[in-house]
Amino acid sequence: MNLEFIGDGPALVVTGEERNLVVADLHFGIEADLALHGLHFRSRSKARLERLLAIVDRVDPDGLLLLGDVKHSIPSLTRQEYVELPRILETLRDRVPLRLFPGNHDIGIERYLKPAEICAKEGSIIDGVGYLHGHMYPSPALAGHLMIAGHHHPLLSLRDEVGCALQSPAYLRAGVNNGALGMPEKNGTDAPTRVLFMPAFNEIAGYDILQIIKNPTSPLSRHILPDDTEIILADGTYIGPLYALIPDESD
Amino acid sequence: MKAIEVLDPRVQSCIRKRGFTVLSDAQKEAIPHIHRGDHTLLIAPTGTGKTESAMFPVFNALLSMPAGGGFRALYITPLRSLNRDILARMQWWCSELGLTVGVRHGDTPPAERRKQALSPPDLLITTPETVQALFMGKRLRQHLAQVRFVIIDEIHELAGSKRGAQLAVALERLHVYAGEYQRIGLSATVGNPEAIARFMCGKRPFSIVQVPVAKNLQIDVRYVGDDFKHQTEVLSRMLKRQGSTLVFVNTRVTAEALGHALFERGDVEVHHGSLSKEVRIDAEERFRNGEIHTLICTSSMELGIDIGRVDHVIQFGSPREVARLVQRVGRAGHQLNTVSRGTILATGFDDLLESLVIAKKARANELEDVVAEQNAADVLANQIAAIAVEYGEIERGKINEILARTSLFSEPGPLLEDVCRQMEEHRLIRIDGTRIITTARARRYLAGNLSMIHDERKVPVFDMVSRRTVGTLDESFVVGWVHTGAVFITKGQLWRVLEIAEGKLTVEPAKKVTGELPSWEGEQIPVPFSVAREAGGIRRTRKIKDYTSDADSTAYAEKFLIEMDRNRSLVPTDLLITLENIDDGVVCNVCAGHKANEALGRVLSVLISARYGTTVGLELDAYRILLRLPFGIRAADVRDLLLSLDPAHMPGIIRLALKRTALFKWKLVQIAKKFGAIDPDADYEKISIHRLLEFFDNTIVQHEAYRELLTGYMDIDTASSIVRLIGEGEISVALGPHSLIGAGGLLSSRDQIPPPTADQAVLATLRRRLEQDDILLCCMNCRDWKSRTVVSRVPDRPQCPKCGARLIAALKPYEEESYAVVKKSRKTAEERAVEQRLLKNANIVLSSGKKAIIALSARGVGPENTSRILATLSDGDAFYREILKAERNFIQTHRYWS
Incomplete structure (x- = not known):
């Protein structure tokens, strides 16, 4: 299995027997929610969809895996989503077969999807790799696999010697505690279970990686192994182990 | 009559x-x-x-x-x-x-x-x-x-x-x-x-x-030393005479300090904008009624509030602008045809020369111009929204007519169109052909945006460790710059941000970080170019007596310059820029005033940060620019930069320089608010505001932020003309030892200029990581020595202490087993392959030394990749970029993921 990092997504191309394009957290319809928080922008759905379509055309995958939170509003559809979503999904489906691992924001999206396009919320294995949105306990069937998950929107802040920063979407790869996640300790493959948190495809979603670690809000982020956690930028640049990033005042 | x-x-x-x-x-x-x-x-x-x-x-x-x-x-x-x-x-x-x-x-x-x-x-x-x-x-x-x-x-x-x-x-x-x-x-x-x-x-x-004011002005300048205690004693003696006195100071902090020092007199009150309305009114009334004789005040007293008879005005420290001095002194002697008396108490060398220049210009009636805000796009947005609400719907041509009658919107047409389009983006108005239609939001927007004054929400800063609020920051500053992990200065202390939530900034004290960050707590009054330049002129001609008859002032200024000569320091003047090395950077002595120095300093910073790939800290005042630089960049480098600078490129460079700064983001948020994009009480917790601000790239909002900063906040035209004069030889540039003048001045903490490309931060992180990586050095000659260490401690040419050979393999700690294999006397075919690998490794270290070891410590980089990287003969950043490339390839392979 090989992974290819698409920096202008962020998106992943996972190649094994099949070639799948993976994106997470599109959050179509976020603008209606932003307005409730005092930020007023016209819908950027069109631009976001075009960005995704351009990647689909370039990568030409066998399938598109959407790792949840395709829509934004909870608990129901907003007017914006009601108008935009059917067309968005139709456009994507026309280009490439798609599957969705529903996230906590995807309530009500079923009506626009075909039953075969809806995967299990707790995740499943496709071509040897586990996929899920990442807001709930993963299926025990994912034990011993690499699990790719969305939901956490990891964003990395780097500081240089004078304290200036770069902020960039980033991946978080970590080993997990099988027992705490209700997964069998021993499994057929004998390989460790690992998770790869994907950054959000949405342009403005982002949550600082140190916050994800310090204040974990999901079962997965609560049970990762901090000593076996590494950070990779959206374009595949290897940043290094997490502990190297935690500020150390002693030296 | x-x-x-x-x-x-x-x-x-x-x-x-x-x-x-x-x-x-x-x-x-x-x-x-x-x-x-x-x-x-x-x-x-x-x-x-x-x-x-x-x-x-x-x-x-x-x-x-x-x-x-x-x-x-x-x-x-x-x-x-x-x-x-x-x-x-x-x-x-x-x-x-x-x-x-x-x-x-x-x-x-x-x-x-x-x-x-x-x-x-x-x-x-x-x-x-x-x-x-x-x-x-x-x-x-x-x-x-x-x-x-x-x-x-x-x-x-x-x-x-x-x-x-x-x-x-x-x-x-x-x-x-x-x-x-x-x-x-x-x-x-x-x-x-x-x-x-x-x-x-x-x-x-x-x-x-x-009605001319100058003929009735009598302004003296007195030097009162740089010791605050002595300054207050002199001031106190001056207050003993008959009549009432207004003491103007430039900052609230000084007002409080003087008020405190003179409190015991019992006839002094303090008046400034941070005091409550009741306290201020009370002070005004007591002064008017003659109950107190002295009012210590900031610009809060400049405007014509009637406080009765004022006999004398004292300006504590340089008034910084001629108009300000004239206005302040003009408050004295209100009876018709009487003379307005004012005294400037100068507190240092810069302060004295500046005060002398300003007093002379005041007497000569040479006041600064007031420059109107031409084509301000955010004002236009605000007024279009107001007009839309006023009329419900209106032809764009009608708005154009209204604007054309003012003197501020010379060509309203195209600007109007851009602004309307942007407002529609934020759903503040609707556009229907040539008509502009109000929206449900517009009235609510107006209620929150009647004023063009940026009414800043203050964000409390909460110290997690002492569990108390240590101060407040302007909201725009928080939004534009602060993020989790950021380090900033407020109240003279360093803080690291832990969390931004519920309108509160949670921080902990930070120790490290040498650079300083902006605090934005009250902006200083800028000293204009004309004043700073003439003060530089006095330094050159040394004709202090042309400006004052006060013996103390003259003696002090002359002594100061003689001291400079005695130290063999170069005196920077209007025609000479001097550059001085100090421990953590370079001081550029330029007599150009705040705004031009701001522009020049930013241009220099961004060029240095681009060339050397490092962040540059910037502090400045009207007479000097301090560049905080990493070790190794010295005054001679800055001089070469200054001499090779093309003034025509400066406006472009400064836009680039501003783009990623806190200042720019701060301004962008303020202007976005006036376009209705961001509500006054918006909360930004859930999203990355930095990335949201990118939505404004190449819009009228961004354009206006640049316009305002480049015209109001700094003076790129003057900075460019100084560089042109350097090119023409009118102004010389010289290197000198650190001098009294270079060390003087109150350097207010300002901004820092990050490198223009994000990849510098990544490279810095890579270097740091590789330096801290554990590495196992093993002798491949005697095959009887191994040592585990970190890369930063490895010498340039590692050598085996046992046999003295330089044939050392550098292994990752988890490869330790392979060294054991090498020692075996009888090896399988597989084990011989391992031996070959280690020998190859050691040969690379033998020929390339530490550079090879750095590459070998990278993730997934073995002898083959290292040879390839070394073969590129790249150095510095380019070398590390090759390593990044190799790591990136590795990350994409099966080996990493299984």
């Missing part, structure tokens, strides 16, 4: 009744113009009866008009406290003449507002912001149709600001209802009266009445 004979007998008798026996120059000269109906700008010092000059003829006209039906005259001042003051004065006149008067501003209670809507007073005293609100009500708009006079007090305070630009548009919106009305402006002395008059009148003809 001849001038008033043209007025109605009722007004005349009122004037006599009030006890006027003579008219001031201002009154004598202005009354005929205003009576004649001219649009008139009256320029005179505070307290020369400007208000009366305007109001006598206005009262006269009001008496001949039928009563009731609407506002007849609007009296607009920039401050509520001034409104209060004017109201108190107008009430007597109006009740004597049977006219009605009212005040309306933010503090006016709803009952009073309702009363004004039902029966409007003849004279309404108000602020520019409340004028905006008047257009929102249907009934109030009808009252506006009756306006015959608009008087703008302290117009010089408004003309150069966005508040003023907004008012200028409002005056033309008023024109739509009221037709032509008479405009009267009252101003302190300025360098360019014509521009102020055009600001008020647009293209209409106008008269200017100017």
